[in-house]
Amino acid sequence: MAELLYKLGMFAARRAWTVIAAWIAVLALTVGGFLVGFGGLSSSFDIPGTASGAVTEQLADKLPDTSGASGTVVFTTTDGSEFSATQRAGISALAAGGSTLPDIATITDPFTSEQQRADQTAQLADGEAQIAAGRAQIDAGQAQLDAGRTALEASQAQLDQGRAQAVEAGFPTDQLDAQQAQLDAGLAEIDAQQTVLTDSLTDLEAQATTASFGAELLDLASGIGQVSADGSTALVSLAFSEPRLELAQESKNAVLEYFQSEPIDGVSVSFSTDIAQGVPELLGIGELIGVIIAAIVLLVMLGSVIAAALPIVTALFGVGVGAMAVLSFSGLVQMASVTPILGVMLGLAVGIDYSLFIINRHRKQLLQGADPKESIGLANGTAGNAVVFAGATVVVALLALNVTGVPFLALMGTAGAVSVFVAVLIAVTLTPAILGLLGRRLLGRKARTRIGLPALTTKPVKAMSTTRSVVTIVLAVAALLTIAIPSLSLRLGLPDGASEPAGSLSQEAFTVTEQQFGAGANGPLLVTAALPGDLSANEELELQALVARTLGAQADVAAVAPIAVSEDQQLAAFVVQPEEGPNSVSTETLVRELRDLPPISTGGIGSDSDIELGVAGQAASNIDISESLADVLPLYLVVVVTLSLLIMILVFRSLLVPLIATGGFILSLFATYGATVAVFQWGWGAELLGIQAGPILSFLPIILVGILFGLAMDYQLFLASGMREAFVHGAPARLAVAQGFRSGRSVVIAACLIMVAVFGGFIFSESTIIRSLGFGLAVGVLLDAFVVRMLLMPALMHLLGEAAWWLPRWLDRLLPNVDVEGAALERTHHLV
Structure with a gap:
């Protein structure tokens, strides 16, 4: 690989304009693909096979009007007073006109809804009064019938007595028979009236039962309202015809534009997260500040404006190619808005770092008097070889997200892997091409005067003391474990209005709704x-x-x-x-x-x-997603840890170095979780960062595992490979640790600061999701690079001594020789 990259670097340096033109053509192709294939992004997440998903499918089949996305527009008076008649009319007019907006299935006028509820209550009250009156009438009628029946029964008794006497005396009974017929007719009439009365009572009881069920339902629903008790807030409910994941962002934007286009005097309008949460910008002010900080670090590290600008230019170019390539497929697959942004974050950070590694190596060789073209080839074959391997590690870790079985996570991992892959290609092709055009102008004027001169003498390297290594280990582990303590209370969830930036439309809607209708009205x-x-x-x-x-x-x-x-x-x-x-x-x-x-x-x-x-519902769906992601986290962590061990055994030809490196990664990972929980869940320092405390983003722990693993292995590679090289060349094991650390520390420190700056810039994004991602990655890189790789690892390797490089002979024979640093290449190609 090193020889191939050497030749590739030489070709790029000699055919610079050909390589640059090829990359411009690639960028043009990806832009064309974006223009043709871009299909929009979604601000929602889902996982197939969840319990809420099954219910939603059932609703789509039986009750399609209830299966689409939904949202709420919140109107509230600015002074807290009750809506005036004019304000009510304005809100009702907006609600009526909103029915023509795209993808709107139904829209509810809050005042009409409340009036209907009041009418139903009044109807029930009237019905209950009528039922009570009906019961009174039936009771009175029953009393009359009972009295009539009693009178008829008394007459019947008298008639029977008279008939008995007449028969006994032998008198005729014709007159008595006529009286009997009258009594029978009267009794029949009583029975008929009784039947009517009984039927009326049955109907009345049925009406009473129906009314009682209606009253019970109204009573149970009394806590759900669309106009607040003080009359100062009204909720306009919208139901969309399209499911949440398929609802176009243009339809949400149409709702936002429509309800804000005709302001009502004395009334403010805000929107629930379902509507207001849009697609965040790929790059904002915070990200720009991060790039500026990275530029300052590069200027200090490389010593000239041209050299400092080159990694940023190539990284931005790579971000453009990667982002356009990923977005080109958004018309074919459902893509969350955070997917391309993750690619931008990674592409920008690793793109700057990978170019830095090659430029830094080339710069040192130029100062030694090397021919520029030969130096470019050698830098590409040595530092570039390490870049390819480091990038491949990150790509594999991201692609491993596919094992989670979560489609949107797999897509995020694949998009991130594409961005890192492009960054690697840019580093080993476009960077050498531009270096070829620059020649020795890469160095500043002052630096060019020192070309070929002996390097300034430095103090001889000494191995650290055993006492110092033990103290370093204890303090580093204690610090990481302390920072990790909050991770024990980790709660996963998806952002709601409460976690949106203060003053945003969705945060305002969430707060007002909670105050006026209860917290549960938001979910x-x-x-x-x-x-x-x-x-x-x-x-x-x-x-x-x-x-x-x-x-x-x-x-x-x-x-x-x-x-x-x-x-x-x-x-x-x-x-x-x-x-x-x-x-x-x-x-x-x-x-x-x-x-x-x-x-x-x-x-x-x-x-x-x-x-x-x-x-x-949205709340249940978020819970299902969080639980599903929590379930796959251990599996993914096992996959990544196993991958870490195998890769490092291959690279370092050691068993103990991979074990302690992986253990250090796990420590820094959980410390990162702890810091994230402390800020985003507990709210420590949240006000300073403009963050609203709440559950941790449900897919953040998994994403952090994949990305931080890859980046941790990058720093492990650039530090430990130098230690191994010194050991292989005959230096005592403990001295080799110090020599390797000194040779790689400056570039690792610079690379770490650049990544922290780039990732940290995303903390100030408008999106809560991007904020937590940026914070987690920035803190994770900071802890792993400075605490684990630059403190804990050298101290542990000092204690292990030669045992750190032990490998069974049978395994040593099986493993291929991976010359990551390109030592063999340096032996065959000379600088001068």
């Missing part, structure tokens, strides 16, 4: 009930009341309301409003408890089958 659950079907209207209402009663009896349920029943009466949908917000522990517990409820007995209504419940 209602959608519960389905499988009904028997073939029901009468009363039976349908009774079963709805039965299900709502069961749901309302659960702990942490604030309100329940039925919203629809399918035409075949086999599926009913209910809205359940929890007591607390969508990311609260109680809501998570409620979702599990609802799913664990036994089937509800119908009590003989309809068929004999019981009612099975299902739980969906």
Whole structure:
């Protein structure tokens, strides 16, 4: 590989314009692919096969109007007063006009909805009054019938007595028979009236039962409202015809533009996260500041503006190629908005670092008086060889995300791998080409005066003391374990309005909704009930009341309301409003408890089958995604750790070095988790960074494993390979550790600072997801590079001495010789 890269570097240096033109053509092709294939990005996440996904599919089949995405527009008076008639009319007009927006299925006028609720309440009250009056009339009629029947029975007794006397005396009974006929007719009339009265009572009781079910449902739904109790806030509910993952960003933007286009005096408008959360910018002010910091580090490291600018230029070019290539496929696959941004983060960071490694090697060789073209080839075959290997490690770690079985994670890993792959290709082709054009101008004027002069003498390298190594190990491990403590309380979730930046539309909507309607109004659950079907209207209402009663009896349920029943009466949908917000522990517990409820007995209504419940909705979906990702994290960690051991055994031809390097990676990983939990979940320093505390992004731990593993192996490679090279060339094991550390520390420090600066710039992104990713990667690189690779690893290897490089002979014979540093190449190609 080293010889091949040497030849590639020489070709690029000699045919610089050909290589540059080829890369410009590649960029043009990817831009063309983007223009043709870009299909938009999604701000939502999903995992197939979840419980909420199955319920959503059921709704799409039976109740399609309830299966699409949903959102809320929040109107509130700026002074907290009740809406005026003019303001109410303005909001209602906006709600009515919004029905023509793209992909809108239904839109609810809050004032109409509240009026309908009031009318239903009044109708129930009137109905109950009428039922009470009807009962009073029936009771009075029954009393009259009973009195009439009593009178007829008394007359019948007298007639029977008279008939007996007449028969005994032998008198005729014709007159008595006529009286009997009259009595019989009167009794028949009483019986007929009794039948009518009984039927009326039956109907009245049925009406009373229906009214009681209606009253019960209204009472259970009383906590769900669209106009606040003080009349200062109104919620306009929107239901989209498209599912959440398929809803175009243009449709959300249309909602935002429409409701903001006609402001109402004295009324502010905000939007739930489902609507307001859009696609964040690929590069913003924070990212620009990170690049500027990286440029300063490069200037200090390389000593000239040209040399410092080159890694940034090539990295940005590579980011352009990688981002356009990834986005070209967004029309074919569902792509989350964070996917290309992750590629930009990685492509920018590793692109700068990889070019830096090659330029730094070339610069040192130029100062020694090497021919520029030969120096470029040798730098590409040595430092470039290490870059290829380091990049391959990151690519493999990212591609390993496919083993999780989570489509959006696999796509993120693949997109990141593409960006890193492009960065490696740029580093070993475009960087040598530009270096070939620059020649010795890469060096500053002052540096060019020192070409060929002996290097300044430095102090001889000494091995560290054993006492120092032991103290370093204890302090480093203790520091990492202390930082990792918060990771024990790690809670996973997806961002909601509470975690959005303060002052944003979604954060404002979340806060106002929580204050006016309760925390649970920000994350209602959608519960389905499988009904028997073939029901009468009363039976349908009774079963709805039965299900709502069961749901309302659960702990942490604030309100329940039925919203629809399918035409075949086999599926009913209910809205359940929890007591607390969508990311609260109680809501998570409620979702599990609802799913664990036994089937509800119908009590003989309809068929004999019981009612099975299902739980969906955004809050339930987020919980399902977080649980699924938590389940695959251990598997992925095992895969990455195993991969780490195998790769490092191959590179370092040692068993103990890979073990301690992997152990150090695990320590720094959990310390990174701890720092992330402390800031993003506990809220330490959150105000300083403009962060709202909440659960940790559900896929962040897995992403951090893959990326930080690859980057940790990069730094391990650039430090430990120098140690091994010194040891192989005859230096005592402990001295070789010090020599290798000194030869690689400056470039590793610079590379680490660059990565921290680039990743840290994303902490100030407008997107909560990007913020947590940037923070986790910046802290992870900082801890692993400075604490693990530059403190812990050298100290441990000092203690191990020669044992650090032990490898069984049989395994040594099996392993191929991987010359990562290109030592063999240096022996065959001379600088001068």
